[in-house]
């Protein structure tokens with residue numbers, strides 16, 4: 055099967071076929087290392103599996119059924135107060151606009167014995183959020199993706215001729231309406247988490263079940279997860295990497311460097327090795343960072359094998375596109391274990407949208423690690439903010455959900471003393487959180503490996519108690535979800 059076939063199939067949602075063909079094409083490529091993939095080939099899941107995949111709870115705790123006819127148009131509706139959904143609905147006609155009164159599908163959920171009947175397909179709804187398909191019309195009150203088309207091409211064409219001040223001015227103008235964007239929620243969107251929690255809570259109520267065991271989200275019972283990443287944009291940034299590693303090391307933090315393989319700066323092997331030899335991570339950042347990787351599928355497919363080739367040469371397992379331009383439905387052509395190109399809420403990025411989750415998720419066989427914190431560039435140059443207040447606010451909101459705090463800080467943009475001071479303050483704050491036992495600071499490769507490992511663990515009942523089975527189970531912890539005062543709450547068991 056041709057690679058082009060992959061992408062067409064992926065865009066239609068048939069990830070299973072695409073994953074299969076991706077393996078074939080990887081094997082054809084003799085002498086290259088095939089990235090290990092442990093996900094089953096068939097990735098189509100049902101409603102109940104959506105929850106068991108996220109919580110890793112036993113299958114028989116959940117019985118979700120989609121009721122009614124879902125043949126109508128997709129649109130916006132609510133699922134309780136905290137979740138705005140986009141997709142098909144059987145209980146009413148969903149709205150074409152995100153603003154204004156929306157139907158609340160929660161009222162139409164019915165319990166039938168132990169089974170829960172839903173007026174929508176939660177797999178479709180969650181995928182529409184994670185894959186940013188909710189912005190496919192103009193209902194968000196603005197053009198969803200200004201970055202496409204002529205404006206972006208023109209901007210990139212004249213960009214080298216513009217002064218930094220003029221560039222910043224144009225970017226501010228371009229992003230000027232960001233505060234009016236009604237969805238996703240700024241500064242952190244946790245709609246996917248709200249849907250998961252709501253469905254688990256309703257299932258528990260319908261079964262009269264006081265608590266549900268599941269495999270805790272992070273290893274050794276860590277309450278949240280943090281990853282610090284650095285995209286190297288220019289020669290100046292590339293030259294600042296050694297110093298930045300010293301700085302990160304001084305806080306006991308290892309970070310990931312995303313390096314542009316072509317055109318921006320020379321990438322001699324010794325320089326790449328110097329990052330990995332120090333225990334930092336090396337990933338591929340786009341191909342040449344010209345802003346055109348995602349302009350159309352043909353261009354992406356032309357460049358993907360080159361990117362894969364650089365990935366092998368770098369010994370890199372992770373990828374990030376330039377400027378977070380993305381279409382993860384095309385990723386069947388990429389040969390990486392994980393991607394880090396999807397923001398949680400992209401109000402300050404040229405390509406708007408966001409995946410509305412603070413947890414990793416599978417995209418076919420690849421793991422998506424969402425970028426959940428504002429980028430340094432946006433903070434300094436769009437918001438003109440030289441404090442860590444926004445970052446602290448985002449950290450607070452993500453920690454409330456026990457999610458992943460992933461940040462991008464560019465070596466290029468923290469050379470100046472004011473910017474560097476802000477970054478040092480952030481490092482101090484993160485290491486404080488770690489000391490208090492509030493977060494696990496890890497490399498993206500470690501996080502992706504953990505997410506795969508956890509996906510393959512199983513919770514089984516034997517001798518009247520719950521046990522975790524599977525390779526690597528020593529790091530996993532059992533947790534219990536229960537409803538306290540109408541709220542879903544978690545409790546981590548102290549021992550395995």
Ligand SMILES: [Zn+2]
Nearest residue numbers: 285287376377
């Ligand atoms: Zn970049």
